[in-house]
Amino acid sequence: MKINVSNVTKSYKHKAALKNISFTMEGPKIIGLLGHNGAGKTTFLNLLSGLISTTSGEILVNGENVFNAPSTLRDICFVAESGNFQEEMTIAQTLKANHFFYPKWDEELAQELLQVFALNPKDKVRNLSKGMVSALGIITGFASCTAITIFDEPYIGLDVAARNMFYDLLIEQQTENPRLFILSTHLIDEASELFEEIFILHEGELLLQKTTDEWREHIVAVKGNASDVERAIGDLQVIYQHTFMQEMTAIVFANGQSIEDQNITLESVSLQDMLVYLSKQKVRLGR
Numbered sequence: 001m002k003i004n005v006s007n008v009t010k011s012y013k014h015k016a017a018l019k020n021i022s023f024t025m026e027g028p029k030i031i032g033l034l035g036h037n038g039a040g041k042t043t044f045l046n047l048l049s050g051l052i053s054t055t056s057g058e059i060l061v062n063g064e065n066v067f068n069a070p071s072t073l074r075d076i077c078f079v080a081e082s083g084n085f086q087e088e089m090t091i092a093q094t095l096k097a098n099h100f101f102y103p104k105w106d107e108e109l110a111q112e113l114l115q116v117f118a119l120n121p122k123d124k125v126r127n128l129s130k131g132m133v134s135a136l137g138i139i140t141g142f143a144s145c146t147a148i149t150i151f152d153e154p155y156i157g158l159d160v161a162a163r164n165m166f167y168d169l170l171i172e173q174q175t176e177n178p179r180l181f182i183l184s185t186h187l188i189d190e191a192s193e194l195f196e197e198i199f200i201l202h203e204g205e206l207l208l209q210k211t212t213d214e215w216r217e218h219i220v221a222v223k224g225n226a227s228d229v230e231r232a233i234g235d236l237q238v239i240y241q242h243t244f245m246q247e248m249t250a251i252v253f254a255n256g257q258s259i260e261d262q263n264i265t266l267e268s269v270s271l272q273d274m275l276v277y278l279s280k281q282k283v284r285l286g287r
């Protein structure tokens with residue numbers, strides 16, 4: 001499955017939620033779609049799922065525009081943050097409707113996960129707690145077996161044990177039935193080990209698209225005396241820089257170049273920190 005995003009802008013009245021972004025996503029893979037509040041993540045996911053249209057530019061899924069080829073939507077399951085279920089339906093009816101819509105639906109898995117998350121199929125959606133709605137979303141996403149499965153903040157209201165269950169399922173499903181999973185979450189440190197590729201949006205722009213290996217290899221924190229750090233980093237792209245009492249920390253994009261100096265130390269940068277640094281400085285590292 002390949003998603004081509006070309007020059008996409010989405011404006012709501014006078015506000016541009018996405019500003020001329022272009023990139024590709026290709027699966028099977030687990031992708032982390034990250035960004036602070038209002039970055040444009042949900043807007044992008046709504047566009048990809050054909051729920052709203054672009055102001056300009058286009059999104060193609062395997063060469064097809066989802067608006068021109070509605071059948072493509074049967075291969076995209078978007079589990080929205082708010083839980084996009086009908087309040088008056090029971091859990092059983094909700095799953096049945098999804099079974100009907102998604103051609104590759106795995107009913108056995110759906111039944112198994114109902115037990116795992118201890119949901120009663122007879123309960124109405126309107127009477128479920130937030131965590132139960134999240135669990136229903138998780139069941140729907142996995143059982144849909146769609147080539148593109150999207151989870152937007154899938155675990156609101158779920159405790160750590162249930163979240164860990166979600167992570168385990170994600171790994172298990174990616175092994176048994178590989179697909180393109182897009183996971184948008186604010187719990188970055190918790191989920192960062194799962195991601196194979198990372199996209200960071202900020203104020204409607206794409207600041208970073210890197211595989212996890214690229215990010216780990218190329219983005220480093222250089223620490224030491226300010227003059228030593230400056231000499232060591234030379235003309236490397238600086239993402240963030242902070243000096244306190246002559247001690248400097250510079251987060252740099254090394255892009256394969258080695259950084260050497262006896263008096264400096266090199267440290268890895270967590271994904272959570274990188275998101276903060278990139279957004280603060282609005283540095284764009286794209287592809």
Ligand SMILES: Nc1ncnc2c1ncn2[C@@H]1O[C@H](COP(=O)(O)OP(=O)(O)OP(=O)(O)O)[C@@H](O)[C@H]1O
Nearest residue numbers: 012015016017035036037038039040041042043044
């Ligand atoms: N229906 C809408 N009408 C007007 N503005 C909107 C609408 N939906 C989103 N926006 C605006 O577009 C911008 C991007 O919102 P979006 O929900 O895509 O961000 P997000 O990255 O998903 O944020 P969060 O992490 O808080 O869910 C925000 O400024 C938001 O206020």
